[in-house]
Amino acid sequence: xxxxxxxxxxxxxxxxxxxxxxxxxxxxxxxxxxxxxxxxxxxxxxxxxxxxxxxxxxxxxxxxxxxxxxxxxxxxxxxxxxxxxxxxxxxxxxxxxxxxxxxxxxxxxxxxxxxxxxxxxxxxxxxxxxxxxxxxxxxxxxxxxxxxxxxxxxxxxxxxxxxxxxxxxxxxxxxxxxxxxxxxxxxxxxxxxxxxxxxxxxxxxxxxxxxxxxxxxxxxxxxxxxxxxxxxxxxxxxxxxxxxxxxxxxxxxxxxxxxxxxxxxxxxxxxxxxxxxxxxxxxxxxxxxxxxxxxxxx
Amino acid sequence: xxxxxxxxxxxxxxxxxxxxxxxxxxxxxxxxxxxxxxxxxxxxxxxxxxxxxxxxxxxxxxxxxxxxxxxxxxxxxxxxxxxxxxxxxxxxxxxxxxxxxxxxxxxxxxxxxxxxxxxxxxxxxxxxxxxxxxxxxxxxxxxxxxxxxxxxxxxxxxxxxxxxxxxxxxxxxxxxxxxxxxxxxxxxxxxxxxxxxxxxxxxxxxxxxxxxxxxxxxxxxxxxxxxxxxxxxxxxxxxxxxxxxxxxxxxxxxxxxxxxxxxxxxxxxxxxxxxxxxxxxx
Numbered sequence: 001x002x003x004x005x006x007x008x009x010x011x012x013x014x015x016x017x018x019x020x021x022x023x024x025x026x027x028x029x030x031x032x033x034x035x036x037x038x039x040x041x042x043x044x045x046x047x048x049x050x051x052x053x054x055x056x057x058x059x060x061x062x063x064x065x066x067x068x069x070x071x072x073x074x075x076x077x078x079x080x081x082x083x084x085x086x087x088x089x090x091x092x093x094x095x096x097x098x099x100x101x102x103x104x105x106x107x108x109x110x111x112x113x114x115x116x117x118x119x120x121x122x123x124x125x126x127x128x129x130x131x132x133x134x135x136x137x138x139x140x141x142x143x144x145x146x147x148x149x150x151x152x153x154x155x156x157x158x159x160x161x162x163x164x165x166x167x168x169x170x171x172x173x174x175x176x177x178x179x180x181x182x183x184x185x186x187x188x189x190x191x192x193x194x195x196x197x198x199x200x201x202x203x204x205x206x207x208x209x210x211x212x213x214x215x216x217x218x219x220x221x222x223x224x225x226x227x228x229x230x231x232x233x234x235x236x237x238x239x240x241x242x243x244x245x246x247x248x249x250x251x252x253x254x255x256x257x258x259x260x261x262x263x264x265x266x267x268x269x270x271x272x273x274x275x276x277x278x279x280x281x282x283x284x285x286x287x288x289x290x291x292x293x294x295x296x297x298x
Numbered sequence: 299x300x301x302x303x304x305x306x307x308x309x310x311x312x313x314x315x316x317x318x319x320x321x322x323x324x325x326x327x328x329x330x331x332x333x334x335x336x337x338x339x340x341x342x343x344x345x346x347x348x349x350x351x352x353x354x355x356x357x358x359x360x361x362x363x364x365x366x367x368x369x370x371x372x373x374x375x376x377x378x379x380x381x382x383x384x385x386x387x388x389x390x391x392x393x394x395x396x397x398x399x400x401x402x403x404x405x406x407x408x409x410x411x412x413x414x415x416x417x418x419x420x421x422x423x424x425x426x427x428x429x430x431x432x433x434x435x436x437x438x439x440x441x442x443x444x445x446x447x448x449x450x451x452x453x454x455x456x457x458x459x460x461x462x463x464x465x466x467x468x469x470x471x472x473x474x475x476x477x478x479x480x481x482x483x484x485x486x487x488x489x490x491x492x493x494x495x496x497x498x499x500x501x502x503x504x505x506x507x508x509x510x511x512x513x514x515x516x517x518x519x520x521x522x523x524x525x526x527x528x529x530x531x532x533x534x535x536x537x538x539x540x541x542x543x544x545x546x547x548x549x550x551x552x553x554x555x556x557x558x559x560x561x562x563x564x565x566x567x568x569x570x571x572x573x574x575x576x577x578x579x580x
Contacts, residue, residue, distance in 0.1 A: 056405035261412035294391035
């Protein structure tokens with residue numbers, strides 16, 4: 001069995017739903033410091049894993065924004081936190097396998113936290129990595145869209161010092177139809193309707209909306225009114241600049257943080273019509289039985 | 299393979315000790331917004347999983363309240379956080395199993411965190427769900443007592459669209475003998491000795507002690523003197539109302555919070571309960 005098959009087997013055994021490989025040249029236009037070779041100079045390939053967000057967790061988010069605030073807790077845990085933990089466990093397993101069994105150098109990236117909360121950036125962008133590994137197309141929301149689950153997938157990235165055959169970039173029909181439901185639904189108007197970011201990955205040009213990271217993060221933290229966020233938080237709806245955001249966070253008290261656990265928004269992801277086939281659950285059953293132990297250790 | 303048999307296989311693979319099924323109808327008397335159908339309108343069944351708290355962790359809680367304060371960390375980790383984490387992952391396994399194999403939506407409730415800290419309520423009561431799924435009965439403490447482990451079990455529930463045959467409600471011998479050791483041992487006097495909450499699940503009738511949630515939560519957060527809680531915390535002897543609880547939390551500083559990421563510092567009512575045949579009680 002080749003290395004790629006070996007890694008794929010470990011990934012699926014670790015409950016990943018998506019597995020893809022990108023070659024490092026696809027990150028040529030990524031920001032300096034966030035390219036695979038900045039992190040591991042000898043890097044040649046990047047492995048990307050994805051886990052589909054359960055529909056039950058998406059329903060929970062809907063309930064929360066319909067007014068059943070406590071729905072957000074199921075979304076935070078089963079639509080975000082625990083999935084990212086499972087992806088991190090899978091990364092740990094793959095990294096150990098590559099290092100111990102094959103003596104191949106790696107550089108791991110967290111699925112979500114911890115990250116640079118000052119710059120509002122991760123080590124590497126897992127969303128961009130998903131596109132670079134051929135698993136997704138960009139939507140206007142800037143989220144990575146898959147044909148089957150739309151943007152409702154969590155991702156993680158492992159940089160590897162070994163040539164592994166890259167998967168082709170997504171070349172199907174454009175998944176995002178430009179409906180801009182993501183723009184309309186955003187409770188803090190963080191996504192631009194007109195202005196876009198253009199980027200080239202391999203031969204392909206992608207574009208997505210300019211995002212006000214400050215506005216976005218502010219809803220994700222449950223600090224915006226209109227989100228099912230923290231009930232007793234002192235909310236200031238006029239947070240637009242990075243400075244205003246930092247001032248607000250500095251004043252954030254212990255009580256405000258008590259419920260803060262994971263993303264409290266995710267509206268653009270929940271409402272995207274791509275991959276949202278209402279009949280999916282009734283028709284598109286996998287033939288493989290998932291009799292998995294989700295508690296398996298590394 | 300029959301659905302129940304398949305679920306049993308999934309949970310066994312995740313080392314789960316208890317599995318029970320309830321219909322959504324059994325939840326008709328729970329508060330508005332916290333019924334399974336409020337959370338998932340198409341819901342038909344609720345699947346409940348339980349994981350026994352290891353006796354070693356219960357022993358650690360006993361040592362902490364005997365005066366060895368640092369023993370509480372073994373309890374917080376192995377009697378609470380890791381047990382709940384295990385339940386969360388097991389629920390995720392069940393959710394994925396149901397969505398993939400049967401094409402039904404499955405909506406999991408967190409085993410513990412996160413929850414509404416202001417109202418001190420989860421999205422749905424996992425304890426109530428455990429009783430509905432026939433896994434035990436309510437003790438005076440308000441915990442679910444099981445024949446084997448008394449109240450020393452943690453629970454998680456999964457609401458699903460799938461119709462699964464419900465298990466019968468618990469109908470064995472009464473497990474709570476009304477000794478009220480739970481009332482006597484509570485370091486903050488949160489449990490009423492006389493006043494009770496009535497429970498009606500179908501034909502089943504039960505009652506448990508009326509609990510002052512604010513008081514209880516102040517002990518579980520290690521914010522009350524007499525618990526093995528946070529040594530350097532600036533804490534009052536007791537708090538009685540939600541407003542006091544909220545104000546206390548607002549004043550809580552990062553140092554005070556260093557030791558309590560998640561978890562709880564009390565649960566004496568659960569630890570001392572004589573119900574159950576676990577080795578802890580022998």
